Every structure is written in C-alpha cells, then in structure tokens.
Amino acid sequence: MNHIEQISTCEQELLHLSGHILSHGTLIVANEAGCITHYAKNIADFFIYPPTLHSQLPDELQVLASQLSKEPGKRLIVEHLQNGMRQQVDVIISRGENGQIILEFLSSRATDIRNRLYMGLPVMIQDEESLLEARKILVNRVAELTGFQRVMYYLFHDNGDGEVVAEARLTDAYGSYLGLRFPDSDIPHIARALYIKNPWRLIPDVVADAVPIVGEETPVDLSFTDLRSVSEMHRVYLQNMGVRASLSFPIVVSGKLFALIAAHHQMAAYPTVHELQLAQSEVKNHTLTLISYLSQRRLRLIDSIAQRFKPFEQILQRHGDLGTAWPELGAWLIEEFNADGAILVQNNLALGVGLCFSSEALDYLDHWFVTEQSELIWSSDHLHKQVDGMPLSEIAGVLAIKFGRPQGDSQAQTRVYLTRAEYVYEVEWGGTPEKPIEYHDGLLGIAPRRSFEKWVEKRLGYSRPWTNENRLFALKCRETLLQEKKR
Numbered sequence: 254m255n256h257i258e259q260i261s262t263c264e265q266e267l268l269h270l271s272g273h274i275l276s277h278g279t280l281i282v283a284n285e286a287g288c289i290t291h292y293a294k295n296i297a298d299f300f301i302y303p304p305t306l307h308s309q310l311p312d313e314l315q316v317l318a319s320q321l322s323k324e325p326g327k328r329l330i331v332e333h334l335q336n337g338m339r340q341q342v343d344v345i346i347s348r349g350e351n352g353q354i355i356l357e358f359l360s361s362r363a364t365d366i367r368n369r370l371y372m373g374l375p376v377m378i379q380d381e382e383s384l385l386e387a388r389k390i391l392v393n394r395v396a397e398l399t400g401f402q403r404v405m406y407y408l409f410h411d412n413g414d415g416e417v418v419a420e421a422r423l424t425d426a427y428g429s430y431l432g433l434r435f436p437d438s439d440i441p442h443i444a445r446a447l448y449i450k451n452p453w454r455l456i457p458d459v460v461a462d463a464v465p466i467v468g469e470e471t472p473v474d475l476s477f478t479d480l481r482s483v484s485e486m487h488r489v490y491l492q493n494m495g496v497r498a499s500l501s502f503p504i505v506v507s508g509k510l511f512a513l514i515a516a517h518h519q520m521a522a523y524p525t526v527h528e529l530q531l532a533q534s535e536v537k538n539h540t541l542t543l544i545s546y547l548s549q550r551r552l553r554l555i556d557s558i559a560q561r562f563k564p565f566e567q568i569l570q571r572h573g574d575l576g577t578a579w580p581e582l583g584a585w586l587i588e589e590f591n592a593d594g595a596i597l598v599q600n601n602l603a604l605g606v607g608l609c610f611s612s613e614a615l616d617y618l619d620h621w622f623v624t625e626q627s628e629l630i631w632s633s634d635h636l637h638k639q640v641d642g643m644p645l646s647e648i649a650g651v652l653a654i655k656f657g658r659p660q661g662d663s664q665a666q667t668r669v670y671l672t673r674a675e676y677v678y679e680v681e682w683g684g685t686p687e688k689p690i691e692y693h694d695g696l697l698g699i700a701p702r703r704s705f706e707k708w709v710e711k712r713l714g715y716s717r718p719w720t721n722e723n724r725l726f727a728l729k730c731r732e733t734l735l736q737e738k739k740r
C-alpha cells in the first residue's frame with residue numbers, strides 16, 4: 254500500500270451509514286407513512302413505553318412529524334418534551350434523503366456549562382482589521398454561550414489545509430493553537446460534505462460507546478442527524494489532543510466550507526439544543542456579514558486591477574504586436590505580479606525577461622501545460638512536486654496562462670509563464686503533518702498523530718504563494734490579449 258492509498262482509506266469511510274448513534278440521545282426512524290422502520294437500542298432509556306418496529310409513530314410524534322417539510326435535510330426542533338418520556342427531552346425531527354422521518358431525542362439534562370442567554374450585536378466587517386476583530390469576537394461569543402474551554406476559528410486554505418486564525422480560551426486548561434496549521438487529511442472530505450449540510454456537529458463525550466440502530470435491513474442515512482456516531486479515527490484524534498467533548502459550526506461561503514468554528518472541552522459536555530441554536534445564530538450572523546464583505550472586497554479588487562491594468566494596453570499598442578512588446582511588457586508584468594521572470598511562448602518561439610527556465614525545462618513544462626493541464630490559468634508554488642518529472646531549476650513557482658482552447662492546434666497557441674524563485678520560509682504546524690503508519694487489527698494503516706505540539710517546517714523548494722489577486726490579474730491579461738487578437 255502506498256502513502257496515497259493509505260490516506261484515501263480515511264476518505265472511504267461512509268460516515269453517514271455508521272449504523273450507530275451517540276449515546277446521549279435516542280433515535281426512531283419512520284417511513285413517509287409514519288410506520289417505524291428502525292430505532293436505536295437504547296430506546297427504553299428514554300421512553301416509558303418504547304415504540305415497537307412496524308407500529309405507527311405515537312400520535313403526539315405523528316402530529317409533530319406532519320409539520321415537517323418534505324425537502325430532504327429540513328429539520329424541526331421541539332424543546333422540552335416530557336409526555337411519555339423518562340426524562341425531559343429536546344426533539345430534532347429531520348427529513349431523510351428518501352422521505353424518511355428521523356426523530357432524535359436528546360436529554361435536556363443540566364450541565365456544568367453556564368447557561369447564559371447572551372446575544373451580541375452584529376459586528377461590522379469593513380476591512381482586514383475589522384475582519385480579524387470580528388473573528389475574535391465570534392470565538393469569544395461561542396465560548397461564552399457554550400462554555401467550551403477552547404474555541405477556534407479554523408480557516409481553510411485553498412489546498413484544504415487549515416489554520417487557526419482566532420482563538421478564545423476560557424481557562425488555561427488548554428494550550429494555544431493560534432497561528433498553527435493542520436493538514437487537509439485531518440478532516441476527510443466526506444466529513445466536510447456533512448458539515449456543509451448541518452448546523453453543528455456535537456460530540457459530547459468521545460469515550461462514550463456508540464449505540465447500534467436496529468430494524469429493517471436498509472441502513473439509515475444519518476447525514477442530517479445530530480446523533481450520527483463518530484469514526485474511531487476521529488475519537489482517537491480527539492483523545493490524543495486531550496479533548497473529551499468537541500463542537501463545530503460550519504461557515505459556508507458560496508457552497509464551500511470556508512471555515513469551521515471548532516470548540517474543545519476537557520470534560521464531557523452536553524449543551525442544550527437551545528444553547529447550540531444561540532451559538533449557531535452568532536455564527537450565521539458572522540457568515541452573512543463575511544459574505545457581503547468578501548463580495549465587496551472582490552469588486553474593489555476587480556476595480557483596482559482595471560485601474561492598474563491600463564499600462565498593459567498602452568505598451569501593447571505602442572509596439573503593435575506582442576512579440577515586439579515583450580521586453581517592456583514582460584518587465585511590467587514582473588513588477589505587477591511580484592514575479593522574477595516572464596516568458597512568452599508563441600509559435601514555438603520563447604521570449605524571456607528576468608528569471609527563465611532552461612530550454613529543456615521550458616519545453617517539458619510547456620508540453621505538460623498544453624497537453625495535461627485542463628485549466629487555462631494554472632499556478633504552483635511547488636513546481637517540482639506538482640509537475641511529475643519536471644527538470645530541477647532555481648524556479649520554484651510558476652503562474653501559467655494559455656490562450657487557445659485545449660483542443661486547438663497547440664503549436665499556434667500562445668502561453669505566458671510568470672516565474673518565481675525559491676523562497677525559504679517557515680510554516681508552524683500543530684504536530685508534524687505526516688500521519689503515522691501503524692498496525693491495527695493486523696493491518697497496516699494510517700493513524701491520527703499523537704502529538705499536536707508546535708512543529709516548524711522549513712519550506713524548501715517553494716516560492717512565495719500566488720494570490721487570488723495574481724490569478725484575477727492573469728485572467729485580465731488573458732481577456733485583453735484575446736480581444737487584441739480579434740482586432
């Protein structure tokens with residue numbers, strides 16, 4: 254088994270079909286007609302007269318379920334239900350993918366966590382400084398509302414790694430993860446997809462045993478449930494981190510998981526649905542303000558690019574054609590992109606300014622970019638790792654633009670390459686990002702790491718990373734040159 258295959262085993266676990274639930278609640282599943290198809294084995298801990306398989310939902314629950322929308326994933330929350338129950342419960346009723354009615358009963362038991370009704374004013378985000386402030390205020394509010402001891406704003410990078418960009422710690426019980434980075438593989442993509450669909454993920458006690466679901470053969474899809482059991486891998490991960498209870502809220506922007514608010518507690522913790530909703534509404538308010546700030550920021554950026562772009566057209570017009578303009582245009586692009594070199598490939602000829610590849614390396618990269626890379630604008634800050642077989646050179650990063658359609662005559666196409674030399678810098682990780690490979694049940698496999706102590710990586714073979722602004726600027730270059738050609 255190679256390293257990549259081992260990592261992908263984390264990705265293959267079907268978390269939503271675990272067949273088990275967390276033990277702080279119980280679950281009943283009924284079909285659209287209200288006939289019970291499954292329940293969790295601990296049902297008698299919650300119901301005085303537990304419902305049986307293939308019977309109808311009790312009247313009271315049937316009435317509640319009838320108010321549920323038919324759309325999968327829709328949920329309804331009823332607090333403090335007592336009738337027929339051994340203890341007071343909060344009920345979450347959700348619609349499964351195939352019309353199923355899923356009822357979860359969570360004890361509304363008192364906790365050691367302070368129950369403060371606290372609703373902050375929305376925090377405006379106008380610039381990068383207020384964005385930082387808004388993140389800090391958000392993690393502090395979530396800590397206040399849930400009582401969790403360490404609450405982090407875990408921001409995802411484009412490559413799926415994440416970084417703690419704000420942190421609230423109610424006590425000194427935990428050390429700080431502020432500024433530390435964690436690898437993509439710590440949160441499998443199948444789990445990320447579930448976080449996008451749900452308002453929160455609560456694991457109140459990582460050491461508690463899971464409870465099996467019994468009933469009809471078809472497994473219950475637990476995608477939209479609070480009580481979905483936790484993967485063994487993640488239980489070990491959290492315990493290695495010294496975490497007994499964990500709680501996360503997603504920040505979703507344009508359908509993508511942008512960040513997670515991740516909270517840790519050293520004891521088992523059972524926030525009520527009400528507390529979770531309060532904290533979630535803080536996260537939602539922040540998300541709305543964030544989305545509007547991000548779209549304003551993008552508009553401002555596009556505007557400033559349009560302003561800064563004027564010399565490009567002037568240089569091009571002055572020289573008449575791209576080839577003649579290249580010495581001046583290339584130098585100008587190097588400035589604008591904060592690059593070290595600019596290469597134009599046109600009709601099989603290469604013209605370079607500044608830091609350039611050897612002709613062998615350029616041929617290799619150019620052939621790869623035209624034939625193997627479907628993106629029209631592509632960038633890498635770690636060329637030798639990302640382009641297989643790329644000859645070694647002092648260039649570590651490249652931003653590449655192609656102008657023709659991939660299926661067009663490749664020789665006639667124009668390409669532009671901006672280069673960046675190696676730039677050695679340090680990245681601080683929460684433990685070494687390489688996962689240990691261990692034996693478990695006689696099988697060799699990937700395991701969560703044991704230490705999350707700060708681990709400093711000295712990055713060799715990387716350039717300064719290309720920014721979103723660089724990519725937008727490249728897009729503008731591409732559009733302008735295509736229009737020039739049409740004239």
Ligand code: BLA
Nearest residue numbers: 263435439440444483484486487490499500501515700701
């Ligand atoms: C889930 N991993 C998660 C979650 C987080 C992290 C936040 C979401 C669930 C939760 O809130 O507990 C990771 N937690 C972090 C990180 C920080 C943090 C990076 O606090 C940093 C501050 N994990 C591994 C390996 C595997 C793995 C090797 O290290 C896979 C084999 C799996 N992580 C894993 C799984 C889940 C997960 C399966 C889903 C848990 C679930 O929702 O059931």
